[in-house]
Amino acid sequence: MTERRVTVVAYHAAELLDIACVTSTLIGANVHGAAPPYQVSLATPGGNPVTCGDGMVLQAQQALERVTGPLDTLVVAGGIGHLDAAADRLIVAHVRRLARESRRVASVCTGASILAAAGLLDGRRATTHWRWARHFAARHPEIAVDPGPIFIRDGNIATAAGVTSALDLTLAFVEEDNDAELARKVARHLVTYLQRPGNQAQMSMFTAAPPPADGLVRRVVEHITGNLAADLSTSALAAGAGVSERHLTRLFLRRLGLTPGRFVRRARTEAAAHLLASTSLPVAGVAARCGFGSAETLRQAFVARYGISPSRYRAAQSSG
Template structure:
């Protein structure tokens, strides 16, 4: 194959960034020596221009219905028009047809709705934007929806979370095709994170504030995130909040969907990920600063959370 043929499927009200993250990363890979190079084309119904959900118009480069031949990668974009696209028999049928001609198939964000409608996610584990995951699971119970990861690879089919997670997925493809050095070069050129593991959570608790409706939970969370190396056991947190352990646990489950202990472990692991990526602190120092006590305890929590050892995670963030 002289080129890697990539077809990006767009439709009216597709998310512009879903498309641009993919195309920009792959074109950057070409500039930096991808071999074979990527031949990227935007396919639209009828080959018509599409109005994205950013109100900008994109010109289709090829007609979706007329695309034939072998495809390296088929990527379906997401956007607020996803449900209309998933309900369009023609779009769904042609995505299903093109998938049979593709080495790998992927969706960005709510493009998973289209893949699901085409039956391409049946029996597979898949993700999408966290805000749309529950509806996807309701509409397609045959799909094992996991709203947490940035992207999921299940065999030859990959799905990613919302918007800029497209960049993480595309960088993973570039690394798979060309090696880690080129992937890092592309990431640096795009001034983006080097490179988030697919199992990293879509939403960090440090940017997702707890519901302000419960002041006790808010105060407790603020204490946790500000004192990660302190005693954050459930008895200690309950004593600090002036409530029983049982009542504190009930409030955490109601407002945050998890127990205090699980929340603390998640907060400590996310903080450790940040320190591993942004500092050269020894592993034992990272563990102590984040409240894990030992490097081995940190390693176990990190593998549980991200599916990768902290040492490998740090190596992946290091400049080439």
């Protein structure tokens, strides 16, 4: 294989971020040495420019009708125009056709509507943006809609929850296709955290609450989530912040409802869930990458958080 052909499907009133999170991540992977490199193109009906939901106009590289396989990855964007797109028999037919010719198929946000209209999600577990999930489930009882995770892999089809979750899913693809180090380089290039685990809740510790109003707490949280393998003991965090352990704990409880230790444990466990689902690293390697002292420490934290062991979690993800 000389290139990994990736086609992103857009339409009138698609979401620009849904598209850019995928394309920019894959082009970034090329810059950092993806092998084989990704050949990324935007396909639209008739190859016409599309006006995104925010008013920006995108020029297509290909007409959807003229795209032929085999493709490595087919990605369908979401956006406020998703219902019209899902009702467009031409778009749906060509997405269905290309899915048969693709190694991997994905949707971002409400792009799941187009996959559903094409029959690609029948009998599968899928997600979409939390604001749309209830309506989506009511329209498609044949799909096991789970509004919780930021992305779901079911066989060769993936659905991402919404907008920037496309970044997490695409980073997971980069890691799957290449290795964890390349994905980390791309994440650093994009100035984003290590990609969130797919089963992390859309309303998780990183997204549910507003950023801590206290600047000191915010800086400590940013340090934690960006340096999971470092010494993140309460004493080390307090020393780095220039406050006492008691004061730091009081601030965390007031602003986040968690002690520093519990916050660190949860962040590390969520990151471990991602690595278990998207890499072949041994459990001990996952534990080390995420800052756990041993595989047993990871196991205890994982059972407490998810109710199953890391190995059983990985097996369940693989079988899906």
